[in-house]
Amino acid sequence: MSSAAPSRWTGDAMIRRVRRRYAAERWFKLLGLGAVGLSVLFLAFLLVTIAAKGIGGIDWALLTGSDSVDPARAGVWGALEGSFLTIFVTMALAFPVGVLAAVYLEEFAPQNRWTDAIEVSINNLAAVPSIIFGLLGLAVFLNVMNLPRSAPLVGGLTLALMTMPVIVIAGRNAIKTVPPSIRDAALGVGASKMQVTFHHVLPLSLPGILTGTIIGMARALGETAPLLMIGMRAFIAAPPGGITQPATVLPVQIFLWSDEVDRGFVEKTSAAIIVLLLFMLAMNGLAIYLRNRFERRW
Amino acid sequence: MSLGIALVAVLLIALGAGWLGFSRARGMRAAGRLHSLPVYHGTHAALWAALPALLILAAWAPVQSSLVNQSILASPEGRALPAFDMQREAIIAEATDIAHGRLQQGYNPQSTALAPRIRSAEQRYALLGGLAAIAIGIGAAGLALRRSTPQFRARTGVERWLMVLLFAASLIAILTTLGILLSLMFESLRFFRLVPLQSFLFGLEWSPQTAIRADQAGSSGAFGAIPLLWGTFFIGAIIAMIVAIPLGLMSAIYLTQYAPPRLRSWLKPILEILAGVPTVVYGYFAALTVAPAVRDFGMMIGISSASSESALAAGLVMGIMIIPFISSMADDSIAAVPQAMRDGSLALGATTSETIRKVLLPSALPGVMGGILLAVSRAIGETMIVVMAAGLAANLTLNPFHSVTTVTTQIVQLLTGDQEFDSAKTLAAFALGLALFLITLFLNLIALRIVRRYREQYE
Numbered sequence: 001m002s003s004a005a006p007s008r009w010t011g012d013a014m015i016r017r018v019r020r021r022y023a024a025e026r027w028f029k030l031l032g033l034g035a036v037g038l039s040v041l042f043l044a045f046l047l048v049t050i051a052a053k054g055i056g057g058i059d060w061a062l063l064t065g066s067d068s069v070d071p072a073r074a075g076v077w078g079a080l081e082g083s084f085l086t087i088f089v090t091m092a093l094a095f096p097v098g099v100l101a102a103v104y105l106e107e108f109a110p111q112n113r114w115t116d117a118i119e120v121s122i123n124n125l126a127a128v129p130s131i132i133f134g135l136l137g138l139a140v141f142l143n144v145m146n147l148p149r150s151a152p153l154v155g156g157l158t159l160a161l162m163t164m165p166v167i168v169i170a171g172r173n174a175i176k177t178v179p180p181s182i183r184d185a186a187l188g189v190g191a192s193k194m195q196v197t198f199h200h201v202l203p204l205s206l207p208g209i210l211t212g213t214i215i216g217m218a219r220a221l222g223e224t225a226p227l228l229m230i231g232m233r234a235f236i237a238a239p240p241g242g243i244t245q246p247a248t249v250l251p252v253q254i255f256l257w258s259d260e261v262d263r264g265f266v267e268k269t270s271a272a273i274i275v276l277l278l279f280m281l282a283m284n285g286l287a288i289y290l291r292n293r294f295e296r297r298w
Numbered sequence: 299m300s301l302g303i304a305l306v307a308v309l310l311i312a313l314g315a316g317w318l319g320f321s322r323a324r325g326m327r328a329a330g331r332l333h334s335l336p337v338y339h340g341t342h343a344a345l346w347a348a349l350p351a352l353l354i355l356a357a358w359a360p361v362q363s364s365l366v367n368q369s370i371l372a373s374p375e376g377r378a379l380p381a382f383d384m385q386r387e388a389i390i391a392e393a394t395d396i397a398h399g400r401l402q403q404g405y406n407p408q409s410t411a412l413a414p415r416i417r418s419a420e421q422r423y424a425l426l427g428g429l430a431a432i433a434i435g436i437g438a439a440g441l442a443l444r445r446s447t448p449q450f451r452a453r454t455g456v457e458r459w460l461m462v463l464l465f466a467a468s469l470i471a472i473l474t475t476l477g478i479l480l481s482l483m484f485e486s487l488r489f490f491r492l493v494p495l496q497s498f499l500f501g502l503e504w505s506p507q508t509a510i511r512a513d514q515a516g517s518s519g520a521f522g523a524i525p526l527l528w529g530t531f532f533i534g535a536i537i538a539m540i541v542a543i544p545l546g547l548m549s550a551i552y553l554t555q556y557a558p559p560r561l562r563s564w565l566k567p568i569l570e571i572l573a574g575v576p577t578v579v580y581g582y583f584a585a586l587t588v589a590p591a592v593r594d595f596g597m598m599i600g601i602s603s604a605s606s607e608s609a610l611a612a613g614l615v616m617g618i619m620i621i622p623f624i625s626s627m628a629d630d631s632i633a634a635v636p637q638a639m640r641d642g643s644l645a646l647g648a649t650t651s652e653t654i655r656k657v658l659l660p661s662a663l664p665g666v667m668g669g670i671l672l673a674v675s676r677a678i679g680e681t682m683i684v685v686m687a688a689g690l691a692a693n694l695t696l697n698p699f700h701s702v703t704t705v706t707t708q709i710v711q712l713l714t715g716d717q718e719f720d721s722a723k724t725l726a727a728f729a730l731g732l733a734l735f736l737i738t739l740f741l742n743l744i745a746l747r748i749v750r751r752y753r754e755q756y757e
Contacts, residue, residue, distance in 0.1 A: 035547075035549045039621050120743075222576025
């Protein structure tokens, strides 16, 4: 049989059917590309809008000045210093506590209800709205413990409670990736459990922990709502002198300026946003670099 | 002497004890084999010198401040202070600032008179607590050093302390959760003493301005939370999700199933940047660019009452903020479906899109649902976008071009004015916070449980 009659698999109906299925396939793929493209486009639109409004506002006065009622003299240095002090407090508290808690949960915690409760509360805390931490800070640090209002100390404490669960979760994932053979080898030559953990497991998981920590810190740096709750929204015309002095932070400064009716502040706000975004980008870039450079696949 | 000096002294004692323990153990090496390395002997002595003393200092600091407070209230200058709490607190705070050298002169002459009292009382009590801490530090260091013999298991002792430290660190999470719950409940209970629970939960009207004068009109202070909850739900769970779920899900599908690796390695970090943009930036963008555009669009299609603080603008921007979150959750869930299922479907002749729609998505559905619930929980707790772009008017409306208000907006609004702390207005913020916490807790627990069970299914 040289020229067969069209079989069930080569008939017109079948060809049409296959063509339709392939068309659907192409549409689906295009839809996916469209979704990604739309998201990227939005980011580009946001960045271009802000840059176009703010690039003219970046000058020496912006980078060295503090808040002022006169838009020509207002700058972000005071807020930036407040941000640094706050993040410093956050880092100093959340990093050690977060890493130690991760080590405990991953290496030492017994399997019981108590550990379950700790785990559930950490996972939940990572998803609690940030403004709730602000209410906690207001009720506990300001009203019960009488710590100074508007101070980077209180802001840092509040953000540390918020960042700690993020560090714990990142830390646990990093510790999990260290293969058991490392632990067995160290235990085999006579190291104690504690020595295995602190001499071998922790150093090997440090890049992963640091990546998670930097991402958590970047989030804390951009956080506004909880700091509004503890009063870091006052008009402060001088850079803070210490962690107990009244201060404001860069995101709050942006929020305050965005409320100003003066036209000059629109440019200032966009310029301050550019400064903030540069810091965020730098931190996230550092985290990505660390992840690619130091993370080992076992 | 201040407690700061005592702190430094304790640390110095610990350093000295550590050095002493280290060098004594090194000296003992000649006598025979040590159980622990000298550095453990040193650390052991230092820990015993430092930790109990530091605990005492930490416990003493709040005790001291209340003792100082009592003693100045008992002094003649203290008794002359006004009885009204707020005024008295302000004067005492000012006097404390003068006593610490932060202020030269108080606005109130009473505070200048009070300052020397505070200074002497603080010195007296700090001397007491500081000396106690130092004595305990020295005593504990001495005891620890006396036990230091070649057989002494210093490493075990150090590790026991480390274990305590590790456990304490893990307790912070539970303490934070408890702290949130207790502080919110405590303030909310005070609120519900002023405003009955059912009128908060089921009230249809929200206008928290209480009258300053009795004859003022229209400011009776209604605390019905329904309009706020509806606004929150409308913006966070409906409008934002209509934007975020299709875009996030399709992005994840494209990135995991279609995108060539090179493109993927570019697109993923870009989405991560989208996730890292601070919310205040989104809020500014929503208020400045999106909201006017939405209002103009509303006018164009004939809605004359379109507000410049519309629910739609805030919801749109919030949805865009959530896209990367949904995308990464969906990414994880799809990646967790076993490769064999995908291969099986492709081998039967299904196209890639048919495999995705008929095999991958249904089996990844629980994980995706968990991710969406977490996204909803994040959207309704999001603050800055709605504070800057949504309105303050508590409307019960279905029209997305109208202004609605949300729980988080109202919390910020209620707490950022200058008012006394005990008014129903400020306490209402805590009641709203409690409601928000409970709703997100509920969503998170369900979502985490779904995600975990789903993960176990394929492991």
